[in-house]
Amino acid sequence: MSRTPLDTVEHAAATPDVELPWAELGLKKDEYERIVEILGRRPTGAELAMYSVMWSEHCSYKSSKVHLRQFGEKAPQSDAMLVGIGENAGVVDVGQGYAVTFKVESHNHPSYVEPYQGAATGVGGIVRDIIAMGARPVAVVDPLRFGAADHPDTKRVLPGVVAGIGGYGNCLGLPNIGGEVVFDACYQGNPLVNAGAIGVMRHEDIHLAKASGAGNKVILYGARTGGDGIGGASILASETFDDAKPSKRPAVQVGDPFQEKLLIECTLEAFREKLVVGIQDLGAAGLSCATSELASNGSGGMRVTLDDVPLRDSTLSPEEILMSESQERMCAVVEPEKVDRFLEICDKWDVIATVIGEVTDGDRLEIYWHGGKIVDVDPRTVAHEGPVYERPYARPDWQDALQADDANALPRPATSEELKDQVLKLVASPNQASKKWITSQYDHFVQGNTVLAQPEDSGMIRVDEETGLGVAIATDGNGRYAKLDPYTGAQLALAEAYRNVATTGARPLAVSDCLNFGSPEDPAVMWQFAEAVRGLADGCLQLGTPVTGGNVSLYNQTGEAAIHPTPVVAVLGVIDDVARRTPVAFQEEGQLLYLLGDTREEFGGSAWSQVVHDHLGGLPPQVDLERERLLAEILISASRDGMIDSAHDLSDGGLVQAVVESALLGGVGARLVVPDGLDAFTFLLSESAGRAIVAVPRSEEVRFNDMCGARGLPATRIGVVDGDAVEVQGEFSLSLAELREAHEGTIPALLA
Amino acid sequence: MTARIGVVTFPGSLDDRDTQRAIRIAGAEPVALWHKDKDLKQVDAVVLCGGFSYGDYLRAGAIARFSPVMEPLIEQAKAGLPVLGICNGFQILTEAHLLPGAMLGNDHLHFICRDQRLRVENAETSWTSDYRAGQEIHIPLKNMDGRYVADGYTLDKLEAEGRVAFRYLGLNPNGSLNDIAGITNEAGNVVGLMPHPEHAVEPLIGTGRTDGLPFFTSILKKLVNA
Numbered sequence: 001m002s003r004t005p006l007d008t009v010e011h012a013a014a015t016p017d018v019e020l021p022w023a024e025l026g027l028k029k030d031e032y033e034r035i036v037e038i039l040g041r042r043p044t045g046a047e048l049a050m051y052s053v054m055w056s057e058h059c060s061y062k063s064s065k066v067h068l069r070q071f072g073e074k075a076p077q078s079d080a081m082l083v084g085i086g087e088n089a090g091v092v093d094v095g096q097g098y099a100v101t102f103k104v105e106s107h108n109h110p111s112y113v114e115p116y117q118g119a120a121t122g123v124g125g126i127v128r129d130i131i132a133m134g135a136r137p138v139a140v141v142d143p144l145r146f147g148a149a150d151h152p153d154t155k156r157v158l159p160g161v162v163a164g165i166g167g168y169g170n171c172l173g174l175p176n177i178g179g180e181v182v183f184d185a186c187y188q189g190n191p192l193v194n195a196g197a198i199g200v201m202r203h204e205d206i207h208l209a210k211a212s213g214a215g216n217k218v219i220l221y222g223a224r225t226g227g228d229g230i231g232g233a234s235i236l237a238s239e240t241f242d243d244a245k246p247s248k249r250p251a252v253q254v255g256d257p258f259q260e261k262l263l264i265e266c267t268l269e270a271f272r273e274k275l276v277v278g279i280q281d282l283g284a285a286g287l288s289c290a291t292s293e294l295a296s297n298g299s300g301g302m303r304v305t306l307d308d309v310p311l312r313d314s315t316l317s318p319e320e321i322l323m324s325e326s327q328e329r330m331c332a333v334v335e336p337e338k339v340d341r342f343l344e345i346c347d348k349w350d351v352i353a354t355v356i357g358e359v360t361d362g363d364r365l366e367i368y369w370h371g372g373k374i375v376d377v378d379p380r381t382v383a384h385e386g387p388v389y390e391r392p393y394a395r396p397d398w399q400d401a402l403q404a405d406d407a408n409a410l411p412r413p414a415t416s417e418e419l420k421d422q423v424l425k426l427v428a429s430p431n432q433a434s435k436k437w438i439t440s441q442y443d444h445f446v447q448g449n450t451v452l453a454q455p456e457d458s459g460m461i462r463v464d465e466e467t468g469l470g471v472a473i474a475t476d477g478n479g480r481y482a483k484l485d486p487y488t489g490a491q492l493a494l495a496e497a498y499r500n501v502a503t504t505g506a507r508p509l510a511v512s513d514c515l516n517f518g519s520p521e522d523p524a525v526m527w528q529f530a531e532a533v534r535g536l537a538d539g540c541l542q543l544g545t546p547v548t549g550g551n552v553s554l555y556n557q558t559g560e561a562a563i564h565p566t567p568v569v570a571v572l573g574v575i576d577d578v579a580r581r582t583p584v585a586f587q588e589e590g591q592l593l594y595l596l597g598d599t600r601e602e603f604g605g606s607a608w609s610q611v612v613h614d615h616l617g618g619l620p621p622q623v624d625l626e627r628e629r630l631l632a633e634i635l636i637s638a639s640r641d642g643m644i645d646s647a648h649d650l651s652d653g654g655l656v657q658a659v660v661e662s663a664l665l666g667g668v669g670a671r672l673v674v675p676d677g678l679d680a681f682t683f684l685l686s687e688s689a690g691r692a693i694v695a696v697p698r699s700e701e702v703r704f705n706d707m708c709g710a711r712g713l714p715a716t717r718i719g720v721v722d723g724d725a726v727e728v729q730g731e732f733s734l735s736l737a738e739l740r741e742a743h744e745g746t747i748p749a750l751l752a
Numbered sequence: 753m754t755a756r757i758g759v760v761t762f763p764g765s766l767d768d769r770d771t772q773r774a775i776r777i778a779g780a781e782p783v784a785l786w787h788k789d790k791d792l793k794q795v796d797a798v799v800l801c802g803g804f805s806y807g808d809y810l811r812a813g814a815i816a817r818f819s820p821v822m823e824p825l826i827e828q829a830k831a832g833l834p835v836l837g838i839c840n841g842f843q844i845l846t847e848a849h850l851l852p853g854a855m856l857g858n859d860h861l862h863f864i865c866r867d868q869r870l871r872v873e874n875a876e877t878s879w880t881s882d883y884r885a886g887q888e889i890h891i892p893l894k895n896m897d898g899r900y901v902a903d904g905y906t907l908d909k910l911e912a913e914g915r916v917a918f919r920y921l922g923l924n925p926n927g928s929l930n931d932i933a934g935i936t937n938e939a940g941n942v943v944g945l946m947p948h949p950e951h952a953v954e955p956l957i958g959t960g961r962t963d964g965l966p967f968f969t970s971i972l973k974k975l976v977n978a
Contacts, residue, residue: 166862167863171804258806443865445951445958446766446767446894448769450958465773
């Protein structure tokens with residue numbers, strides 16, 4: 001059988017007319033022409049492979065870049081930021097010499113195709129980003145969105161996703177402390193599987209993805225490289241280059257959490273011995289990404305011998321090796337005299353490690369295969385100078401009609417009995433129901449530092465055993481609000497996550513985001529995206545919480561139907577002593593319940609409008625970020641000074657949802673009185689932002705009231721923690737047993 | 753003097769650092785043991801901690817059982833060395849035949865993580881003497897393969913000899929026969945259980961209870977008084 005000659009740089013220069021499958025690899029004609037212009041010749045097959053993956057939407061952010069710049073331009077002054085956008089994950093100073101890195105990413109598309117592996121490798125990828133910064137991963141969170149809870153396909157996707165997250169994260173020894181589960185028909189064909197992780201390190205341990213120092217060795221370690229995760233590459237691998245081998249390969253990667261656990265321990269041991277100059281994980285775009293990013297961030301060039309890459313499948317072509325997204329691999333840059341020790345540590349952990357190249361004093365990334373040079377590029381043109389699109393965007397025609405369809409005008413319960421029925425229906429609805437069936441499949445306890453985990457308002461992890469220093473994280477996003485008004489919706493997501501962190505007693509410090517949208521080629525979607533980014537950037541500026549990094553997931557759309565715009569926002573906070581944290585659960589009978597903030601008639605996008613009327617219209621709740629900031633200060637002070645024993649943020653489902661959750665978790669009920677100036681319906685079910693309920697011990701009431709009064713935060717006494725029912729005076733009473741059955745029975749009945 | 757208690761780290765062990773912390777909190781000295789160690793560094797007792805040794809590939813505990821460190825451990829356990837196996841450690845102990853029976857996948861086929869109520873059935877082992885027989889405790893449970901099974905003869909023998917050390921109360925979380933959560937060997941020096949006492953040693957952390965601490969104080973008292 002005759003084989004095509006190796007497509008070296010030399011060969012490419014000599015054969016300018018060879019047709020390459022750039023279109024099949026997802027490149028546009030003008031993008032391909034730009035590659036030819038950059039190189040001054042046609043690319044080799046290997047070069048084309050690298051450019052095509054690195055210039056993909058996923059890796060290059062070509063549609064979103066022009067908007068994402070605002071996160072830098074509008075970044076608030078913050079002393080906390082140690083490493084900002086652009087690295088594997090942002091790093092924040094949390095005091096006492098500790099730094100925390102955190103990030104949220106999407107693994108939406110693979111999780112729909114293959115729920116278990118898609119979700120599992122999503123956890124694996126985000127955890128490697130955290131390790132690559134030099135940190136020990138300490139917790140994960142998983143914001144999830146699925147189609148309608150009672151849709152048959154949800155029963156395929158959700159259990160697989162949950163088992164995948166658990167199967168991978170549990171096996172890594174990472175406590176799962178937060179996240180969300182939301183159902184909406186708009187996610188039917190496009191579930192959102194976002195994964196977040198937090199890591200902790202000392203300041204001096206921060207590592208960056210750069211290859212510096214000519215002569216330093218490039219070491220690939222972890223799993224062998226296989227044919228998994230090669231999407232477009234199978235096209236390259238087929239007729240054009242070599243038809244003597246298998247052509248179809250799975251596009252979804254397969255995870256091996258055991259291998260990743262070894263990778264974590266072995267990497268951290270190498271860090272401890274200061275063996276690593278630069279490091280990068282292999283995620284999307286695999287070796288193409290790792291080599292080009294390491295080289296372009298460093299001071300020199302890089303030479304790599306692809307023959308030295310350990311393979312699972314010896315028939316892989318160089319293009320496939322460069323594009324493979326096999327999991328559990330990392331790339332380190334190590335000084336020559338430290339290579340032996342590095343390899344020794346890898347051997348101790350049974351991790352395969354191979355020197356595949358070295359840093360050069362040039363400025364080119366050169367890759368060799370079978371003695372021939374198959375890549376010779378300026379790495380910056382691959383990693384950082386991809387195309388940038390100013391995609392057209394326009395407010396959709398239907399937006400006005402949507403906003404005019406006022407939810408405040410929907411029929412409200414006419415009697416107390418009807419109000420009671422609607423409340424019971426609300427707390428039992430899939431979105432408002434307990435997610436225990438899901439979260440009990442995740443390990444919350446491992447590592448022995450979990451202070452709070454879901455269903456608390458934020459997850460909290462102890463960082464220092466001696467001082468009690470801790471960090472908190474909350475993720476939030478409400479696609480219904482964002483659909484009604486993407487600018488406000490993004491700010492509401494930010495405000496809720498910020499509030500959730502403060503409710504547990506931690507001070508919000510920084511933000512990461514995962515922006516899930518439909519197709520950027522639709523001007524309406526692009527408008528939603530632009531508005532959401534603008535809203536989030538403005539909001540972060542006002543709250544003083546910089547965006548440290550994040551992820552954009554576009555094309556979440558089936559045919560013409562895009563998902564609701566769903567910006568998911570993660571806020572990280574710090575607490576000086578975790579002993580001062582505030583839980584959601586009511587602690588003691590007799591404590592006084594206070595509602596903090598203002599309640600308006602705000603039902604647009606509300607859980608009530610969805611559950612009772614299957615309605616989405618009107619405007620989302622107003623945002624007042626100054627009020628959010630004040631509320632946060634009060635909640636943090638009250639926690640620090642021991643003035644409150646429990647607190648719960650108010651968001652979807654309104655006050656009654658929060659009271660029911662606190663009551664069920666604490667095993668003790670509440671008697672509520674509708675305050676003057678409010679009707680029972682608005683009091684219980686409005687979703688006005690900037691609110692929380694707190695339980696105040698009687699001995700602290702005066703001090704707490706004085707503090708709120710002095711700082712100008714409305715604090716209304718609404719009842720008392722008491723009994724075994726949630727009773728609204730003059731309206732209705734629901735026993736805890738009845739509420740528990742409604743609240744905890746829904747999800748198992750649908751999914752177990 | 754205090755006692756030196758070894759904690760073995762296998763590839764894939766997860767709770768090794770947590771177990772060392774629990775030992776420290778109880779007042780003993782934790783000693784890290786590596787699965788390739790050929791001796792036990794003269795420790796006074798050993799804990800095989802939780803995790804997914806070797807990814808639980810093949811069968812939970814089946815590969816770890818053949819690690820070099822297990823050779824001296826099995827030999828000395830038979831001679832009376834106190835050994836506690838928690839979760840994956842329990843699985844390893846059954847694979848090593850230091851304890852009878854085996855663990856299968858949970859009957860509901862899901863990983864389960866919960867605050868589990870248990871009854872202490874035997875407070876006379878090396879690891880349970882600080883409990884009272886019949887005492888009810890809450891200990892976190894988290895596993896995929898926690899369903900304890902044994903043949904009828906073995907079960908009868910365990911029950912007759914009082915070797916069921918812990919029993920699940922309320923809900924049986926995994927389908928274990930006779931609600932068995934943990935057992936001991938005849939001599940009472942080797943104990944294995946699925947729940948995680950090392951995750952219940954500090955009031956602030958996890959479930960907020962310290963019901964697991966007596967495991968570590970029991971062994972410490974026994975060793976120091978010996």
